[in-house]
Amino acid sequence: MMRMPLSTNRTCLRAATDNDLAQLYRIEADPLIKKYLSPVECDQSEWVARAEETIVGSDETAVIEFNKSSEIIGTASLSKCLIRDVDAVYDACELRVIIVDQHQSVGLGGEILAAMLEEAEGLGFWSAYGVVHDANLKSKGMLKKFGFRIVGRKREPGGWQDGHEVWLKSVKASTKSKHEGSRP
Numbered sequence: 391m392m393r394m395p396l397s398t399n400r401t402c403l404r405a406a407t408d409n410d411l412a413q414l415y416r417i418e419a420d421p422l423i424k425k426y427l428s429p430v431e432c433d434q435s436e437w438v439a440r441a442e443e444t445i446v447g448s449d450e451t452a453v454i455e456f457n458k459s460s461e462i463i464g465t466a467s468l469s470k471c472l473i474r475d476v477d478a479v480y481d482a483c484e485l486r487v488i489i490v491d492q493h494q495s496v497g498l499g500g501e502i503l504a505a506m507l508e509e510a511e512g513l514g515f516w517s518a519y520g521v522v523h524d525a526n527l528k529s530k531g532m533l534k535k536f537g538f539r540i541v542g543r544k545r546e547p548g549g550w551q552d553g554h555e556v557w558l559k560s561v562k563a564s565t566k567s568k569h570e571g572s573r574p
């Protein structure tokens with residue numbers, strides 16, 4: 391989905407390799423980083439085995455490499471979905487950015503979100519959205535700054551994201567979608 395590598399001023403978003411998995415597990419299993427995100431419910435070896443199939447080489451999830459030190463400081467994902475509205479069905483993508491604690495609050499999340507929005511537009515999506523826990527003030531602040539607005543809440547009965555806010559932003563206002571006009 392993402393055309394990688396994708397460069398920002400201070401980082402490079404690239405496909406994950408087997409060598410990244412230990413660090414990615416540390417990020418995924420960090421209770422501070424994951425406070426408002428899906429918890430990891432298995433041990434490292436099980437997680438790595440699954441990640442070898444789903445994350446390594448994936449074009450939906452990128453590792454964020456910090457240019458200055460070459461360390462992995464987070465992950466970014468862009469995944470396609472269809473949004474069903476009253477009058478149309480259109481292409482949207484879900485964006486998710488995770489930055490490790492020690493690199494937060496220095497503008498990196500915003501830098502990466504900006505690059506991903508540009509990428510989403512280049513890929514022809516109509517809209518981008520994020521699903522956010524009500525109490526995730528940093529994430530909500532960042533989305534607000536980039537022009538996202540709350541359009542509703544996620545319906546996922548029994549799922550960990552049930553009731554989370556859905557923040558949406560139009561990224562491609564002027565081009566017709568192939569789905570325009572069709573009804574859900």
Ligand SMILES: CC(C)(COP(=O)(O)OP(=O)(O)OC[C@H]1O[C@@H](n2cnc3c(N)ncnc32)[C@H](O)[C@@H]1OP(=O)(O)O)[C@@H](O)C(=O)NCCC(=O)NCCS
Nearest residue numbers: 487488489494495496497498499500527528529531532535
């Ligand atoms: C959400 C996250 C990606 C933001 O990354 P970051 O690098 O810390 O954010 P930035 O420094 O680029 O800040 C971007 C904007 O977010 C907003 N923001 C940052 N911290 C904030 C806070 N504590 N409260 C409200 N808004 C905040 C500001 O508008 C900021 O822009 P500004 O500095 O020009 O005012 C990061 O905190 C993170 O990885 N959190 C844990 C994982 C997570 O919850 N990810 C979101 C998944 S939906």
